[in-house]
Amino acid sequence: MADLSVNVGGLKLKNPVIIASGPLTAKIERLKKAEENGAAAVSLKHSLLKQQFISKPRWYVEKNVGIVVSGDPRLNVEEAQDLIQKAKEETELKVIVNMSALPTDIATWGQLAKAFEEAGADAIELNLNCPNLHTASVTGPALGANLGTDPDSCAAVVRVVKDSVSIPVIAKLPTEGGRILQVAAACAEAGIDVLNVHAGFRAAPGLNIYNGGEFLYPGSSAGNFGGNSGPWSRLISNRFIADVAKACPKPIMGGGGIGKWEHIVESIMYGSTAVQVCTSVMFEGYELVNKFIQGLSEFMEQQGYASIEEFRGIALKNVLKPGQIKxxxxxxxxxxxxxxxxxxxxxxxxxxxxxxxxxxxxxxxxxxxxxxxxxxxxxxxxxxxxxx
Ligand SMILES: Cc1cc2nc3c(=O)[nH]c(=O)nc-3n(C[C@H](O)[C@H](O)[C@H](O)COP(=O)(O)O)c2cc1C
Structure with a gap:
């Protein structure tokens, strides 16, 4: 039997499959389903000291493209602490807490992380790519997705949080702005344990072209450019994973568009140690996780890989400049x-x-x-x- 276990920057997982932060990880019943179907870890829904506004789920959905998320309810600190405690008492899952600070004060990144560590979190995930909310940067309030394009702010946040907790800290990086390598390097320099890399871009939803260009979010004819997840992003995610893996020695959680076990293998071959999955499981149910793990395990048996580490990053040698190709x-x-x-x-x-x-x-x-x-x-x- 192949050994699927991985150690991602100090976070030990029984296999590399993590349910990404989002609606799939906002309630204890959902976490239990993730566990029943074999997920090793969950990254809880984005948690804050206090929600800046209450948003309803407003998702523009195209099945083979993905979801544009204009709104999704977050967790206040008390709700997140309660969820962490329940998850630790009632499941064996590793619990990652996806969080960001109040817009006013960078120190709140550390205070909040500490509160989650005390509640039992196994790791903190810094949400440096939120497309809808403002958070604290070195220059004042910044849209989450913009904060993540500023290496100085990201390094400052990483330092504050690393000084406050002793559990592993993950930086969830945006790919907007074209500075992911600089941001990854700044986070690494500041002591980050893991980089979460996926093609995270804000996107514009489809329009009602017959009614003045209303946004096609159900229940709201307007909204913001939302985070765009799903199948469209897989190959772009792999490009960013490969780029970061080549440039930065930190372990990577890769994600974005994964829908089959073969996609997980590719992500690992491009350099990921573990993967995060959201949209395909939202579409097809937690049972998909079982298929991922079974497929991955059979693949490893058949190919003679005794561990994930044996094939992690093996495709990077094939990433060449155009003139070098034979x-x-x-x-x-x-x-x-x-x-x-x-x-x-x-x-x-x-x-x-x-x-x-x-x-x-x-x-x-x-x-x-x-x-x-x-x-x-x-x-x-x-x-x-x-x-x-
Ligand atoms: C409805 C929805 C809500 C999400 N909420 C969060 C969130 O709260 N925090 C976060 O970091 N990412 C959030 N994401 C992004 C996912 O965690 C993931 O990074 C992204 O969807 C890419 O993976 P996928 O293509 O497998 O969905 C959300 C995605 C969706 C579709």
Whole structure:
């Protein structure tokens, strides 16, 4: 049996799957479901000393794209403390507390973290990327997502919190602003234990184009640009994970768009030690976590990996500059018995190699440039790439 356990900056987990901060981690009943289905840890819903305003859940949802979150109820400190205590009494989960300070005073980052450590938290997650709320930075109040683009503010927050608690501290970084490597380096310098890296960008919801451009958040025709989660972000997240893993020696919790166990393997191969998952579980239920763990375990058995560490970061050696890439000669090949003659590949406007003959599509290997577009769009997976 493969060993799925990981140690992420001092936080020991039985496997690398963490339910990310959000509605899935706002109530004890939900945490119990996460545990029943095998999650190793939960990052609790964003917690504050006091909510600045009460927001209702207002989510713009596109199934294969993701969710834009304009509003979601947070936890006040007492609610979070109660949830931590219940989670520690009633489950074996590792409890991470996702938090940010009042906008007025950077010291409250430390006070709040201390209160959560005393309530039994296993780790603190600094929410440096909140798209909706203001918090304290070195220059005064800042939108969470903007705070996280300022290396000095992030380092100051990390120092305040590290001075206040002895449990591991995670920095949840935004990818907006193009300064993630500087922010990661500043957090590392200030003593952070773990970096949480995912493609976190604010996005604009869909519009009612027939009614004056109302935002399509249910129950509110206006709102703010919300945090955007879900499938769209996976490949971009992997890029940021790889970038940070190459530049910074700190352990990474990767996330963003994970929907299958194969995505977890990819995230680990790009450098994550553990992963955080939210949207796919919101769509498909906590049972998905079971599938993740089973798939990961079987993959490791089959590939002969005894531990996560054996394949963590192995893809980083393949991240090269364009001029360093060596090309081999390849061509698409269509398996005749599988081809249904739908002609989708033949109609690709940039392809000069595929023709339709007697009810089937065929490739001329001499004309094929090996781009792989036909492989990606074939509805019956009849096309593969072969060496020529
Ligand atoms: C409805 C909703 C609420 C969320 N609330 C929080 C939050 O309170 N704190 C936080 O740091 N991230 C929050 N997130 C972001 C997730 O924790 C996660 O980082 C993000 O969704 C990317 O992962 P995913 O693509 O698997 O969803 C929320 C996401 C969603 C969809």
């Amino acid at each position: 090309y081999t000669n390849i061509s698409a090949f269509i398996e005749e018995e599988k081809c249904t003659g739908c002609r989708k590949c033949e109609k690709l406007p940039t392809c000069e190699a595929i023709s339709y003959q007697e009810g089937k599509c065929k490739v001329d290997p001499k004309a094929c440039v090996g781009c792989g577009l036909c492989v990606g769009i074939c509805p019956v997976k009849a096309i593969k790439i072969v060496a020529v």
